[in-house]
Amino acid sequence: MFLEIDRITKTFRLERRRNQQELRALDDISLDVAEGEFVVICGPSGCGKSTLLRLIHGLQQPDSGEVRVRGVPVREPTLDRGMVFQHHNLxxxxxxxxxxxxxxxxxxxxxxxxxxxxxxxxxxxxxxxxxxxxxxxxxxxxxxxxxxxxxxxxxPEMLLMDEPFGALDAQTRVVLQGELERIWEADSKTVVFITHDIEEAIFLADRVIVMSARPGRIVADIPVEAPRPRGDAWRAAPAFAELKGRIWELLQQTAVKEPVT
Incomplete structure (x- = not known):
C-alpha cells in the first residue's frame, strides 16, 4: 500500500487562564490510500481534517500510531509530498x-x-x-x-491539498476543480484532498472519507464510481445527488454541538 495511516491519535495541550487543557483532535484514525488514488476527506468544522493532513506531510507527529509512505514511517516533511494550502503562500x-x-x-x-x-x-x-x-x-x-x-x-509522489479552493468564488472554484481533475488524470499523482464542500468531494474523489466531529474519527469510506473525465453531466446525475444526500446525512449526524476552539 502506498500510504498507510495506522491507528493515529493526536492531542493538543492548551494553556487557558493558567490551566492546561487537553484537546483530542484525532482518535484512532486508520486509512490506506493506493498509489494514484484521489481520496477526499470531508467532515464538520474542527474535526481534525487539517491536522490529519499535517501528520501525513510530516509537519506534526502523532501521539500514537504511525503514518507510512511505501512502508517508511513519516518523520518530517519532504518534497516528495507536495502541499497546497487554502492560502497560496506565494x-x-x-x-x-x-x-x-x-x-x-x-x-x-x-x-x-x-x-x-x-x-x-x-x-x-x-x-x-x-x-x-x-x-x-x-x-x-x-x-x-x-x-x-x-x-x-x-x-512529488503525493499531493496534499488543504481546502485549496475554499477562499475562491463559486464559479472559479468549479473551473479549478475541472482543471485539477485534468492535471491529475494526466499525471497520476496520489492525492489526499481536504474539503468541507460535499459537491467538490463527489466531483473529484475516487473515495470520500467522512469524519466525525471532534475528536475526529472515520465514520464512512464511500467509493465514487463515476467515469472520468467528469463534467457538468456528472454534477447533474441522479447518482451525484444520491451521494450528496448520503454524505450530508452523515455530516448532520456528526455535526459539532459545541463552539470550535
Missing amino acids: MPWRTVARNVELGLEALGRPKAERTMRAGEWLAKVDLEQFATYYPAQLSGGMQQRVGLARALAVD
Whole structure:
C-alpha cells in the first residue's frame, strides 16, 4: 500500500487562564490510500481534517500510531509530498515563474532546468503568459494555480491539498476543480484532498472519507464510481445527488454541538 495511516491519535495541550487543557483532535484514525488514488476527506468544522493532513506531510507527529509512505514511517516533511494550502503562500517579491521554481531551488536543480520546469507547469495551469507577473497582479484563482504549479514542479509522489479552493468564488472554484481533475488524470499523482464542500468531494474523489466531529474519527469510506473525465453531466446525475444526500446525512449526524476552539 502506498500510504498507510495506522491507528493515529493526536492531542493538543492548551494553556487557558493558567490551566492546561487537553484537546483530542484525532482518535484512532486508520486509512490506506493506493498509489494514484484521489481520496477526499470531508467532515464538520474542527474535526481534525487539517491536522490529519499535517501528520501525513510530516509537519506534526502523532501521539500514537504511525503514518507510512511505501512502508517508511513519516518523520518530517519532504518534497516528495507536495502541499497546497487554502492560502497560496506565494512570495510577493518573486515573479510567478520564480515562485514556481522555489522547490526546484531547494533541490539544487540547475537554472536551465528550473526555468524549463516552471514554464512547463505554468503552461499546464494556463498561466505561461503571466510568468513575469507578481502575485499581487493576479486574481485569487490565478494565485492558487501558481501554488499548484509550484507544488507539482518538483514532481512529488503525493499531493496534499488543504481546502485549496475554499477562499475562491463559486464559479472559479468549479473551473479549478475541472482543471485539477485534468492535471491529475494526466499525471497520476496520489492525492489526499481536504474539503468541507460535499459537491467538490463527489466531483473529484475516487473515495470520500467522512469524519466525525471532534475528536475526529472515520465514520464512512464511500467509493465514487463515476467515469472520468467528469463534467457538468456528472454534477447533474441522479447518482451525484444520491451521494450528496448520503454524505450530508452523515455530516448532520456528526455535526459539532459545541463552539470550535
